[in-house]
Amino acid sequence: MALISNGEFVTDEWRRLADEEALPEKGKIIVSQDRLDNALKAPRANGDIGVIIDNTLEIDKLTPVLAKLGLIAITFPTFADGRGFSLARLIRRAGYRGELRASGRLLADQYAHALGCGFDTVEIPDDLAQRQNETQWRSASKTHQRTYQCGYISSGSILDARRKATQ
Amino acid sequence: MSINNSNTLSRINSPKTTYQYDQFDKNFIRERVAEFREQVRRRLDGSLTEEEFRPFRLMNGLYLQLHAYMLRVAIPYGTLTSQQMRRLAEIADRWDKGYGHFTTRQNLQYNWPKLIDTPDILEALAEVDMHAIQTSGNCIRNVTADHFAGVAADEIEDPRPTAEFLRQWSSAHPEFSFLPRKFKIAITGATHDRAATLAHDIGLRLVQNASGDIGYCVIIGGGLGRSPFIGKIIREYVPRAALLAYLEAIMRVYNRYGRRDNKYKARIKILVHEKGIETIRAAVEKEFAAMDHTAFQQDTQEFERVAASFAPPPYETLPSESSKLTKARLETPAFDHFVSVNVSKHKIAGYAIVTVSLKPINGIPGDATSHQMCVLADACDRFGFGELRVSHEQNIILPHVKKDDLYTLWQTLDAADLATANAGLVSDIISCPGLDYCSLATARSIPIAQAISLRFSDMARQRRIGKLGIKISGCINACGHHHIGAIGVLGLEKKGQESYQITLGGDPGFSASIGEILGPGVSADQVPEVIEHLVDFYLAERQENEAFIDTWRRLGHARFKDVLRREGEDGADI
Numbered sequence: 001m002a003l004i005s006n007g008e009f010v011t012d013e014w015r016r017l018a019d020e021e022a023l024p025e026k027g028k029i030i031v032s033q034d035r036l037d038n039a040l041k042a043p044r045a046n047g048d049i050g051v052i053i054d055n056t057l058e059i060d061k062l063t064p065v066l067a068k069l070g071l072i073a074i075t076f077p078t079f080a081d082g083r084g085f086s087l088a089r090l091i092r093r094a095g096y097r098g099e100l101r102a103s104g105r106l107l108a109d110q111y112a113h114a115l116g117c118g119f120d121t122v123e124i125p126d127d128l129a130q131r132q133n134e135t136q137w138r139s140a141s142k143t144h145q146r147t148y149q150c151g152y153i154s155s156g157s158i159l160d161a162r163r164k165a166t167q
Numbered sequence: 168m169s170i171n172n173s174n175t176l177s178r179i180n181s182p183k184t185t186y187q188y189d190q191f192d193k194n195f196i197r198e199r200v201a202e203f204r205e206q207v208r209r210r211l212d213g214s215l216t217e218e219e220f221r222p223f224r225l226m227n228g229l230y231l232q233l234h235a236y237m238l239r240v241a242i243p244y245g246t247l248t249s250q251q252m253r254r255l256a257e258i259a260d261r262w263d264k265g266y267g268h269f270t271t272r273q274n275l276q277y278n279w280p281k282l283i284d285t286p287d288i289l290e291a292l293a294e295v296d297m298h299a300i301q302t303s304g305n306c307i308r309n310v311t312a313d314h315f316a317g318v319a320a321d322e323i324e325d326p327r328p329t330a331e332f333l334r335q336w337s338s339a340h341p342e343f344s345f346l347p348r349k350f351k352i353a354i355t356g357a358t359h360d361r362a363a364t365l366a367h368d369i370g371l372r373l374v375q376n377a378s379g380d381i382g383y384c385v386i387i388g389g390g391l392g393r394s395p396f397i398g399k400i401i402r403e404y405v406p407r408a409a410l411l412a413y414l415e416a417i418m419r420v421y422n423r424y425g426r427r428d429n430k431y432k433a434r435i436k437i438l439v440h441e442k443g444i445e446t447i448r449a450a451v452e453k454e455f456a457a458m459d460h461t462a463f464q465q466d467t468q469e470f471e472r473v474a475a476s477f478a479p480p481p482y483e484t485l486p487s488e489s490s491k492l493t494k495a496r497l498e499t500p501a502f503d504h505f506v507s508v509n510v511s512k513h514k515i516a517g518y519a520i521v522t523v524s525l526k527p528i529n530g531i532p533g534d535a536t537s538h539q540m541c542v543l544a545d546a547c548d549r550f551g552f553g554e555l556r557v558s559h560e561q562n563i564i565l566p567h568v569k570k571d572d573l574y575t576l577w578q579t580l581d582a583a584d585l586a587t588a589n590a591g592l593v594s595d596i597i598s599c600p601g602l603d604y605c606s607l608a609t610a611r612s613i614p615i616a617q618a619i620s621l622r623f624s625d626m627a628r629q630r631r632i633g634k635l636g637i638k639i640s641g642c643i644n645a646c647g648h649h650h651i652g653a654i655g656v657l658g659l660e661k662k663g664q665e666s667y668q669i670t671l672g673g674d675p676g677f678s679a680s681i682g683e684i685l686g687p688g689v690s691a692d693q694v695p696e697v698i699e700h701l702v703d704f705y706l707a708e709r710q711e712n713e714a715f716i717d718t719w720r721r722l723g724h725a726r727f728k729d730v731l732r733r734e735g736e737d738g739a740d741i
Contacts, residue, residue, distance in 0.1 A: 056423075079219065079222075079345075080222060080305070080345055081345065081427060082305075082342075082343070082344065082345025082346060082422055083422060083423055083427075085341065085342045085343075085345065085422070086342055086419050086422045086423050087423070089342060089419070093457075093458075093459060107215070107219055109202075109206065109215075109223055110345070112341065113341045113342070113344055113345075115341075116341025116342070117341050117342050131213065131214050131215075131216075132214055132215075136209070136214060139205075143198065143201075143202045143205075144198065144339060144341075145194075145198060146191065146194070146195070147339065147341060148195070148335040148336055148338050148339070149336060149340060149341060149462075150462040150463065150465070151459065151461075151462025151463075152341045152342070154341075158191045158192075158195065158335075159465055159469055161191055162189070162191055162469075162472075163465070165190075165191075
C-alpha cells in the first residue's frame with residue numbers, strides 16, 4: 001500500500017493489525033471495526049488506536065469513542081462508490097479531529113473530492129500507485145483551486161472570493 | 168486551439184438577458200478543461216485504465232457510442248445566446264459532420280467527435296462560457312427548466328435564476344460526484360408544468376406561501392427508464408434561503424442509502440419506492456436538522472446576484488394587437504397556420520413566443536445543421552434580443568419576438584426549412600437517437616418517427632387532430648420519454664426482431680401519469696398504421712376541444728384496445 005499525504009507519498013506511521021494478531025502494548029495500530037471496543041479497553045496511550053470502517057457504518061456507532069481515536073480509515077470498495085465521501089463529512093461534523101484516511105482504489109482524480117470532504121490521507125494499493133505516481137497526486141491536489149460549494153475544504157469557495165472581489 | 172473569427176463576437180447591442188459568467192465562473196470552466204485534457208493524456212499513456220477513465224470522460228459529456236464517441240454539451244436551463252449558438256455551429260463544422268442533435272434534456276449532442284479533439288472542443292465552448300460538465304455520469308446532471316421561462320404568461324417566477332444557482336452548487340461537488348446513479352433536477356415557475364417535474368429525481372416548483380414569500384415545492388423520486396415512477400412531494404414548501412441546505416440533505420441521504428448493488432435499482436426513485444416516502448422524508452428532515460447551516464448563510468445574497476443577470480430585455484411599449492400581423496395572416500395561409508400552431512402567448516403586450524420546429528416531415532427529430540444554427544442565431548439577433556431556448560420537445564424557441572416582426576421572421580425560417588408548422592402536433596415527435604447511434608438501444612427510433620411523420624404529412628389533417636404528443640424510445644431506458652407521451656412507442660428486441668410496444672395515456676404535466684400498454688408489440692412497419700387507427704378512433708369519439716389524453720381518460724383504456732382488436736379481425740396482423 002502507498003500512503004499519500006499533502007500530495008506526497010509518505011511512510012505510514014500506523015500499522016494495520018490482523019484480527020488474529022494479539023494487541024501490542026504500544027505503537028500506532030489500526031484495528032477492524034469489530035475489534036474496536038476491546039482494543040479501546042486495553043491500557044494504551046490515548047490516540048494510539050485507529051479503526052478501519054465500512055463506508056456503510058452508522059455514525060452513532062462511533063460517536064461515543066471519537067475522542068479516543070487517532071485515526072479513522074474509511075474503505076472505498078471501488079473508486080465509483082462515493083459513500084465514503086458522505087461518511088467523512090458526518091465524522092467531521094461529529095467533531096472528530098484526528099487523521100481521516102480514505103483506503104481503497106481511489107484515483108488521483110478524486111483527491112480533491114477526498115480533501116474537500118475532510119480526508120487527510122489516502123491509502124492505495126501498490127499497483128495503482130505505480131500507474132498513478134506521486135507527480136500525478138501532487139498535481140491532482142491543485143486541480144480544483146476553488147469550489148462553488150461552501151463548507152467543504154478547498155483553497156476557498158468561489159462565493160467567498162466573489163464577495164471579497166466586490167467589497 | 169481556439170476559434171477566433173469576427174462573427175463569433177457577440178453583438179455589442181445585444182442585451183444581457185441571461186447569466187453572465189464572471190472571472191470565477193470562467194476560471195472554473197478553464198480549470199475543468201485543463202483537468203480533462205490531462206485526463207485524456209493520462210488515459211493515452213496508461214496512467215488511467217479505460218474503466219478508471221470512464222467516469223471522468225462521462226462527467227465531461229463524452230460517451231462511447233455504437234460507431235464513435237458522442238459529446239453532449241450542456242445548455243443549462245435550455246438558454247443560449249446567439250453567440251453561443253454560432254459557436255455550436257462552428258464546432259459542428261470543424262470537428263463533426265456539420266450538424267448537431269438537440270436532446271430531450273435541453274442539451275446538444277455531437278455524434279462524431281474524436282477523443283483526441285475533445286479537449287479542444289471543450290476549450291472552444293469555454294470561450295463562449297459553455298461546457299459539457301456533468302451532462303453524463305453518476306452525478307447531478309445539467310439542470311433543466313421550463314423553456315418558456317421568463318416570458319410565459321402563467322409564471323409565478325422565472326425558474327432560470329434558481330436553475331443557474333443549482334448549476335453552480337452542483338458543479339464538481341466534492342461529496343456528490345460519485346452517486347449510486349445519475350441524478351436529474353428540473354424546475355418550473357409556472358402554473359403549467361412544461362419541465363416534467365414529476366418525472367425527475369428532484370422536481371422543483373416555485374410556489375408562493377400564505378405570506379407571499381416565494382419558495383419551492385420539492386418533489387422526489389420521479390423518473391422514467393425501465394421502472395417509471397411519478398415523483399412524490401417530500402416537502403410542500405422550502406424557503407429560498409434553505410433550498411441548497413435541503414437539497415444537500417436529500418443528496419446525502421441518497422448517496423448513503425441509494426442502492427449500489429444493481430445499477431437498474433440505483434436511482435432515488437427505487438429508494439423512495441422501497442423505503443416509502445415517509446421514511447425518506449424523515450431521514451431527510453433529520454439530516455436537514457442536524458446540518459451546520461452556517462455554510463448556507465450567504466445563499467440568499469448569492470441568489471440575488473445570480474437573479475440580477477436575468478433582467479428582462481428592453482421591451483418596447485406596443486399595442487397588444489398588430490395590424491401588420493393580422494394582414495399577413497389573411498394574405499398568407501401558410502403563415503397563418505404557423506402562427507396558430509407555433510406561436511404562443513407572451514407576457515408582454517405586442518410580443519410573442521415562437522417555437523421553431525426541428526421536426527420537418529420525414530426529418531430526424533432534434534437535428535439541426537450548422538447552417539440552420541446560424542440562421543437561428545441571426546434571427547434571434549434581428550428579432551429576439553439575441554436569445555434562444557432549447558425545449559425538451561427538442562425544438563428551438565425565440566422567446567421574445569415582436570408581433571410586427573413575425574411575418575419577416577417566418578420568411579427567414581422558411582428559407583432554411585425551419586418553418587414547419589407542427590409544434591405540439593402529431594408530427595412534433597420526441598425521439599431518442601435509437602439504434603442508429605446508441606449502444607444501449609434495442610431498436611431504431613428515428614426511422615419510426617420519420618414514418619409516423621410521413622403518414623401524417625397532410626398538415627390540414629394534423630391541425631384537425633390538434634395537440635398530440637408522440638414520444639419514442641429505442642430501449643427501456645426511455646430517453647425518448649415514451650412513458651409520458653399521450654401515445655408512447657417503445658422499441659424492443661424480440662428474438663432478433665424489432666418489436667414496438669405502444670402505450671397510451673402518458674402525461675408529463677402536473678396531472679402526470681405513466682402510459683398504459685396497449686397490447687402485444689408490433690413490427691416497425693405497423694407502428695404508423697396502429698397510431699393512425701388510434702387517432703382516427705379518437706377523432707370519431709372526441710367531444711368538443713377534448714385532448715387525446717382526456718378522451719382516453721373518459722372512455723377508458725379498454726375502448727382503445729378494442730380498436731386494435733377489431734382492426735386485427737379485419738385482417739391487419741396486429
